[in-house]
């Protein structure tokens with residue numbers, strides 16, 4: 001079964017630069033949490049502190065209720081998978097996978113049985129005699145997984161485990177990792193800079209920037225309810241427009257673009273009228289219709305259309321106002337516009353978000 | 358890459374022949390002294406005649422019969438083995454600390470440890486002579502052991518340090534996360550991963566002592582006669598053809614050590630060849 005993990009105000013500086021600044025996380029047993037962020041945002045440093053390889057300057061780490069902040073890595077019982085696999089080059093696959101058991105003084109018979117099981121679990125049955133150098137990248141990564149799982153740790157840490165694999169292999173391994181997570185019920189903390197990886201694998205994603213967690217939540221939370229423009233810009237595509245918050249109808253809010261143009265209706269939030277704000281609209285949330293069609297909507301002109309298969313990406317200019325990007329499905333029942341055409345664009349106010357600028 | 362794949366078919370021209378000739382002459386110049394010594398050592402006359410008039414093993418036999426030569430041989434072997442062992446025992450941890458450690462004065466420590474390699478041997482000899490006479494060590498086997506280890510240590514640190522620097526550091530971390538304490542990770546994972554370098558370092562440390570003359574002459578006494586020193590002393594009295602036999606043996610030992618290094622290197626190259634898909 002998985003172990004729970006609490007991190008309280010963890011910090012680490014290298015000289016004057018703060019690699020990790022006051023990171024707190026509360027991870028439930030069996031949860032899959034990704035640390036997502038750009039290069040240098042402190043993901044690896046956070047993971048290495050959990051693993052025990054990097055001593056934190058401040059803060060506390062609690063695994064299954066036990067404080068482990070000052071335990072050496074070998075006494076934490078945490079599985080770690082490295083980006084470059086880190087297999088022991090002089091040992092064959094079976095001895096690599098059996099190494100954690102040897103360190104735990106498990107008997108030879110038990111070791112042989114559990115190594116066989118672990119290799120079967122990652123789809124490498126029968127390859128125990130090979131040397132790491134005789135395996136493909138994907139196979140080496142599976143060995144690394146088997147080695148990290150063979151002693152049934154409650155927590156598994158993975159640092160960009162798919163970074164060195166090619167695209168199709170990455171897809172396969174993603175499915176494998178999901179399956180293992182479901183089967184074993186193990187807690188996983190997974191570091192990646194690939195948002196698609198994070199979105200498809202995780203129960204929750206912690207988005208990191210300059211050593212801090214900017215937002216933590218489900219994929220939906222981060223995509224639909226980003227807390228600021230950084231999160232909105234990092235995850236998925238979006239149109240962002242700066243301006244001031246104004247009242248819209250009875251209880252609604254809208255953004256009056258600084259560059260001019262009509263007010264843009266949005267979900268009412270914590271911001272007050274008169275505040276400067278950023279208006280955020282995901283491209284797939286808006287719909288298009290003919291300029292003279294009945295119903296609500298803002299008038300706009302089609303500036304550009306890029307056909308990308310299942311959708312077309314359209315750039316529109318609101319009359320007297322800013323540009324918006326929208327995605328239009330390439331279906332017969334969706335309105336198909338032409339470049340230069342005057343159209344009407346509409347979205348549900350709840351699908352647009354006002355963010356503090 | 359593209360140059361070698363587009364190389365023209367081999368062609369014999371004047372420039373190329375001249376190059377071969379020059380290379381051949383250089384080789385001859387390098388190998389001639391060794392060849393002469395080996396030939397003469399199998400000669401059956403008391404004179405240094407070349408080429409040999411009659412083949413024989415009499416000088417090797419004479420060596421074997423001479424207690425002084427036998428003792429010098431054993432002493433050299435023992436000394437070189439102990440020096441290799443000691444310089445590995447000290448040099449490997451030192452190299453590890455210098456390669457992986459982050460501490461103040463690391464550069465300085467490294468420079469100091471490697472300095473015996475760059476300081477002129479005669480200066481080192483003089484310094485050690487003054488130091489050891491104070492300590493009453495002159496003429497003892499201990500003095501030679503210490504002096505040779507000092508000379509062999511940089512060799513070990515340079516060779517093994519390069520291997521530690523090349524080694525992927527996450528292997529050691531992986532071992533720790535698998536439940537190995539630092540000493541166990543070092544013993545089971547890090548050391549085996551640099552085994553070829555350990556063999557090379559040991560062999561070169563051995564040869565450093567086995568070939569050493571200057572420090573041995575300065576610091577030694579009657580109780581510390583190594584093979585090279587005995588050759589030196591014998592030459593001063595008379596040109597005994599046994600000397601060529603000893604020299605041949607020295608050459609064979611050196612070649613054996615180099616072969617060992619080459620074998621260790623080959624096994625690594627084969628491993629890397631297999632790594633490349």
Ligand SMILES: Nc1ncnc2c1ncn2[C@@H]1O[C@H](COP(=O)(O)OP(=O)(O)OP(=O)(O)O)[C@@H](O)[C@H]1O
Pocket residue numbers: 014017018019020037038039040041042043044045046193
């Ligand atoms: N050993 C170190 N010494 C000095 N600075 C370091 C060290 N390790 C990390 N840093 C710095 O700390 C910051 C965070 O590094 P970290 O490796 O945690 O980033 P990351 O999010 O894992 O990035 P990447 O996606 O590139 O792996 C970076 O600015 C980095 O330069």
Ligand SMILES: [Mg+2]
Pocket residue numbers: 043044045
């Ligand atoms: Mg990283």
